[in-house]
Amino acid sequence: xxxxxxxxxxxxxxxxxxxxxxxxxxxxxxxxxxxxxxxxxxxxxxxxxxxxxxxxxxxxxxxxxxxxxxxxxxxxxxxxxxxxxxxxxxxxxxxxxxxxxxxxxxxxxxxxxxxxxxxxxxxxxxxxxxxxxxxxxxxxxxxxxxxxxxxxxxxxxxxxxxxxxxxxxxxxxxxxxxxxxxxxxx
Amino acid sequence: xxxxxxxxxxxxxxxxxxxxxxxxxxxxxxxxxxxxxxxxxxxxxxxxxxxxxxxxxxxxxxxxxxxxxxxxxxx
Numbered sequence: 001x002x003x004x005x006x007x008x009x010x011x012x013x014x015x016x017x018x019x020x021x022x023x024x025x026x027x028x029x030x031x032x033x034x035x036x037x038x039x040x041x042x043x044x045x046x047x048x049x050x051x052x053x054x055x056x057x058x059x060x061x062x063x064x065x066x067x068x069x070x071x072x073x074x075x076x077x078x079x080x081x082x083x084x085x086x087x088x089x090x091x092x093x094x095x096x097x098x099x100x101x102x103x104x105x106x107x108x109x110x111x112x113x114x115x116x117x118x119x120x121x122x123x124x125x126x127x128x129x130x131x132x133x134x135x136x137x138x139x140x141x142x143x144x145x146x147x148x149x150x151x152x153x154x155x156x157x158x159x160x161x162x163x164x165x166x167x168x169x170x171x172x173x174x175x176x177x178x179x180x181x182x183x184x185x186x
Numbered sequence: 187x188x189x190x191x192x193x194x195x196x197x198x199x200x201x202x203x204x205x206x207x208x209x210x211x212x213x214x215x216x217x218x219x220x221x222x223x224x225x226x227x228x229x230x231x232x233x234x235x236x237x238x239x240x241x242x243x244x245x246x247x248x249x250x251x252x253x254x255x256x257x258x259x260x261x
Contacts, residue, residue: 063211075212079225082187086226 001055017051017131018059018103023111035119045122045143048112050160050179051129057081057100065103070095097132104131109140116142124177127167128160138167147179189223198238213239 001014015022035042059065066074079085080092108131116123125141127133138144146161161178168176188202192215204210216228231239 076230078212079214079216079228083223083225085228 001053004052014053014056016059017053017056017108018062018100020107020111023108027111027115031115035121042119042121045124046112046116046119047145048109048123048125048127048141050126050147051131051133053130056131059103062099062103066096066099069099069102101132101134101137104133105137105140109133109137113140113142126160126164126179128163135163135167135170138164138173139171141167142173143175143177144168144171144173145177145179148181192241196241198235198240200238201234215241 002012003010003014006012015026017023031046035046063074074092074096077085077088077092080089081096083089085092109125109127112125113123122142123140124143124145125138126145126147127138127141128146144164144167146159146164148159148161161176164178165176168174190199190202192199201210201213213231213234214225214228215231216223216225218224231241234240
């Protein structure tokens with residue numbers, strides 16, 4: 001997909017969250033410039049907004065990584081990602097999602113966390129959405145964050161904020177924040 | 187994904203245009219039953235000769251060709 005609300009000159013495709021080189025390039029070209037502007041006083045934290053890279057379901061070496069991690073070839077099983085391809089459909093989809101999660105953890109979240117540590121700042125992250133990260137992906141965040149949609153139902157559902165708080169409990173992150181807003185039309 | 191109809195008697199199919207930044211991953215031939223593509227019986231077709239996918243032996247019944255290709259951001 002393309003960037004939803006790009007800055008001038010930043011229009012185009014969203015970077016590939018499963019591609020380590022893409023992340024490194026972004027951190028170098030964009031991140032390093034920002035952090036340098038802080039001089040000797042780095043920010044309290046850097047921030048990764050909620051993951052909304054819809055349709056991000058592939059990367060250049062996915063077939064190779066799938067074979068290494070899952071032990072079989074994805075290519076002849078690709079119809080399972082489109083529809084009912086038989087008894088193996090569910091397991092192929094599960095393995096495909098698991099592989100994407102591992103790649104997002106290793107090539108997107110972990111490098112971001114390492115980059116933050118390298119620059120003496122914390123990593124605040126809304127770790128949910130797509131790419132299909134999991135609750136345990138929050139282990140890469142110093143400051144797990146959720147978001148509240150200012151609706152009464154949010155307190156009765158497993159919201160993004162509860163997701164972040166649960167991860168905080170699991171991984172020893174005592175500070176949980178929430179992106180929250182209200183509207184005058186309620 | 188791009189799907190095209192393959193008529194009976196067809197022995198080869200032209201591959202789709204691949205634009206800059208795109209990559210053809212695989213091609214599958216699947217039968218059509220009651221108007222629906224049956225992915226359970228989809229078979230991968232590996233042979234491309236001079237830009238045309240070889241269907242051997244020629245089809246006796248209508249099938250659909252599913253071209254799976256991806257778009258990647260240009261470097």
